[in-house]
Amino acid sequence: MFLTYLLRELRRRMRQAIFVGAGLALGVGLVITVIAASTGVSDSQGAVLHSLYGVGTDVSVTQAPTSGSGRPSNFRVGGTQGKAGTTFSRDILLGGGLGTLKSSAVSTISGLKDVSASSGALSLTDLSLSGTVQAGSQQGGGGSGGGVAAAGSGSVSSSSFTVTGINPAGDALGPLSSATLTSGHGITTAEANSDVAVVDSNYATAQNLKVGSTFKVAGKTFTVVGIAQAAQSATLSDVYIPLARAQTLAGLPNEVNTIYVSAASSADISTVSKEISAALPTATVTTSSDLASEVTGSLSSASSLANSLGKWLAVAVLAAAFGIASILTISAVSRRVREFGTLKAMGWRSRRIIRQIMGEALVIGVAGGIAGVALGYGGAALVQSLAPPLTASTAAAAPGGAAGAPGAAGGGFGGGGGLARAASTASHSVSIHLSAPVTIGAVGLAVALAIFGGLIAGSLGGWRAVRLRPAAALARVE
Amino acid sequence: MYKLVEVTKDYRKGRSTVHALRGVDLVISGGDWLAIQGPTGHGKSTLLQILGALDRPTSGTVEFRGQDLASLRESQLTRVRAVSIGFIFQTFNLIPTLSAQENVEAALVPLGVPTAERSERAARALAEVSLADRARHLPSELSGGQQQRVAIARALVKKPAVLLADEPTGNLDEGTRDEIMTLLERLWQELGLTLIIVTHDSSVARRAQQIGVMKEGKLAVELKARSAVT
Numbered sequence: 104m105f106l107t108y109l110l111r112e113l114r115r116r117m118r119q120a121i122f123v124g125a126g127l128a129l130g131v132g133l134v135i136t137v138i139a140a141s142t143g144v145s146d147s148q149g150a151v152l153h154s155l156y157g158v159g160t161d162v163s164v165t166q167a168p169t170s171g172s173g174r175p176s177n178f179r180v181g182g183t184q185g186k187a188g189t190t191f192s193r194d195i196l197l198g199g200g201l202g203t204l205k206s207s208a209v210s211t212i213s214g215l216k217d218v219s220a221s222s223g224a225l226s227l228t229d230l231s232l233s234g235t236v237q238a239g240s241q242q243g244g245g246g247s248g249g250g251v252a253a254a255g256s257g258s259v260s261s262s263s264f265t266v267t268g269i270n271p272a273g274d275a276l277g278p279l280s281s282a283t284l285t286s287g288h289g290i291t292t293a294e295a296n297s298d299v300a301v302v303d304s305n306y307a308t309a310q311n312l313k314v315g316s317t318f319k320v321a322g323k324t325f326t327v328v329g330i331a332q333a334a335q336s337a338t339l340s341d342v343y344i345p346l347a348r349a350q351t352l353a354g355l356p357n358e359v360n361t362i363y364v365s366a367a368s369s370a371d372i373s374t375v376s377k378e379i380s381a382a383l384p385t386a387t388v389t390t391s392s393d394l395a396s397e398v399t400g401s402l403s404s405a406s407s408l409a410n411s412l413g414k415w416l417a418v419a420v421l422a423a424a425f426g427i428a429s430i431l432t433i434s435a436v437s438r439r440v441r442e443f444g445t446l447k448a449m450g451w452r453s454r455r456i457i458r459q460i461m462g463e464a465l466v467i468g469v470a471g472g473i474a475g476v477a478l479g480y481g482g483a484a485l486v487q488s489l490a491p492p493l494t495a496s497t498a499a500a501a502p503g504g505a506a507g508a509p510g511a512a513g514g515g516f517g518g519g520g521g522l523a524r525a526a527s528t529a530s531h532s533v534s535i536h537l538s539a540p541v542t543i544g545a546v547g548l549a550v551a552l553a554i555f556g557g558l559i560a561g562s563l564g565g566w567r568a569v570r571l572r573p574a575a576a577l578a579r580v581e
Numbered sequence: 582m583y584k585l586v587e588v589t590k591d592y593r594k595g596r597s598t599v600h601a602l603r604g605v606d607l608v609i610s611g612g613d614w615l616a617i618q619g620p621t622g623h624g625k626s627t628l629l630q631i632l633g634a635l636d637r638p639t640s641g642t643v644e645f646r647g648q649d650l651a652s653l654r655e656s657q658l659t660r661v662r663a664v665s666i667g668f669i670f671q672t673f674n675l676i677p678t679l680s681a682q683e684n685v686e687a688a689l690v691p692l693g694v695p696t697a698e699r700s701e702r703a704a705r706a707l708a709e710v711s712l713a714d715r716a717r718h719l720p721s722e723l724s725g726g727q728q729q730r731v732a733i734a735r736a737l738v739k740k741p742a743v744l745l746a747d748e749p750t751g752n753l754d755e756g757t758r759d760e761i762m763t764l765l766e767r768l769w770q771e772l773g774l775t776l777i778i779v780t781h782d783s784s785v786a787r788r789a790q791q792i793g794v795m796k797e798g799k800l801a802v803e804l805k806a807r808s809a810v811t
Binding site for chain 2 (some may be wrong): 104107108111117445446449451452573574575577
């Protein structure tokens with residue numbers, strides 16, 4: 104009797120049932136879409152952070168540059184004469200715009216209570232210059248020998264690529280941890296002092312490098328042992344070599360310019376940050392949330408949009424759907440007051456009548472929920488296909504991108520600082536394609552909301568139905 | 582069956598109070614047939630609702646089979662209606678989405694009758710009112726007289742002690758009215774029911790054993806010999 108009565112009644116007011124169900128479906132679909140978009144944005148933000156600092160890094164430690172720190176070797180054109188017409192060729196590793204820290208700081212940090220791992224890296228730029236000494240060219244400050252032609256004069260050619268020295272034992276942390284090796288292998292601990300390199304896939308393609316190829320870093324021949332693919336359009340360093348070799352070639356023995364730190368648990372990140380600051384008072388300590396707050400660009404805007412406007416819109420539509428469902432249910436019940444009065448006259452208890460009404464509302468809620476899930480999947484797919492690529496930028500210098508102007512002491516490359524400066528980036532940008540994954544949790548929440556909406560509507564309707572005494576209910580004119 | 586002592590019923594209407602029943606005394610024995618007549622608005626239906634435990638009196642006692650209905654809780658009144666009282670209404674009050682058979686079965690649902698037995702008893706009740714061939718029809722597919730017969734079957738399927746009818750022929754034409762009254766009379770005689778009918782139709786009232794007249798909330802009952810009534 105319960106099901107028969109329920110289904111017949113829904114069939115009788117099919118149009119109203121469809122209207123209420125559609126309203127609930129719209130609300131549920133919007134909730135799923137907004138959650139999917141929010142999840143996608145969060146995933147994108149995570150990917151951005153991972154691309155900058157790698158998977159597993161909770162804190163990064165850097166040092167602001169001071170005068171004389173991180174300076175590269177002097178760049179000398181030639182001997183004391185620097186005669187016009189002399190050709191030159193230099194391949195040199197330049198330090199980054201960051202200052203440097205002693206390698207011992209890595210051990211200091213590893214020894215802290217709440218730190219599970221730490222690893223140091225040295226971000227550099229390999230600058231190659233070749234050309235001819237011109238007569239009467241501008242001289243570098245304080246140096247002997249002739250000057251070289253200013254950059255762009257036509258007699259000097261240059262090229263550069265980014266190089267990062269990494270600790271082979273610290274694979275799980277650091278800039279390569281978010282990348283995927285597409286061929287070969289990573290730098291092993293056995294290769295810690297070898298002239299081997301892992302190369303970014305884009306750079307390898309541009310330079311026609313593959314596993315086994317050789318190329319020059321600071322004039323030394325290195326062999327490619329692996330090719331790495333960056334995650335999510337992130338930018339990797341062009342080349343990764345063993346840290347010890349990078350330090351030697353850059354003339355920065357026992358120095359690093361970024362330390363990647365993993366906390367024992369996510370709850371300890373703040374504590375770790377404070378411990379590091381106490382151990383290294385002059386260092387700059389950046390947590391992933393600090394970095395997240397620095398991320399700008401359309402990804403940041405999308406995040407704000409999804410979190411504020413999107414959520415409130417979903418809440419508003421859902422509340423409206425609940426309200427409409429309740430009003431229409433109450434209205435339908437009001438038209439059946441005499442019917443319910445008759446049932447009560449026959450001896451039907453109020454509980455049974457309420458159960459009947461709630462059953463009707465629940466069926467509508469479930470149907471609306473199912474339709475809403477389908478709408479939600481459709482909405483998420485639409486977001487994913489129509490959303491333009493989002494950009495995220497951060498002012499924090501990234502391992503692969505920072506390089507500084509060359510030093511200009513004693514016959515350095517006067518007036519040519521712009522060449523090296525061109526190799527430096529003050530900010531790091533990534534382009535992300537927004538995904539909108541629909542999770543089981545979102546579907547479960549949405550269906551629960553639809554059922555809840557149905558139950559609210561049914562409860563209100565049921566209360567309305569049974570509050571009248573049978574005599575009053577029977578006296579109602581329909 | 583019933584014993585009413587000084588029963589009153591007042592309703593608030595805005596700022597004023599309507600005295601629908603003003604001290605009604607009534608005794609009805611098992612198997613009696615009472616027709617209650619009177620002008621509209623003088624308390625006939627109110628009295629029927631009190632007798633049917635659909636409403637509570639403002640004061641007085643309403644004894645039904647030894648129980649004072651006025652003192653029972655709502656759930657207890659519901660149980661009394663489910664077991665002992667059958668209703669017939671002027672507008673039939675059939676559930677529009679249920680078939681004739683299902684409407685009759687609805688009266689057995691509160692009694693927890695198993696589905697198969699419910700179906701069988703409903704079919705027999707419909708046969709009693711000569712509507713076995715209309716069991717699957719919806720109320721909208723039945724005539725007024727047929728709908729009222731379904732309502733009678735629904736009221737009697739649970740074998741109540743009392744059948745209360747509020748203007749059972751009010752919406753029917755003359756021919757159908759006689760048909761329904763003949764049916765009710767037959768069932769009253771066969772089943773030994775206590776039958777109480779509220780009607781403004783004298784031809785209906787005259788069929789009863791006793792005729793009560795409601796006037797301004799007071800009841801005066803006259804016992805008529807059957808031969809004198811007809």
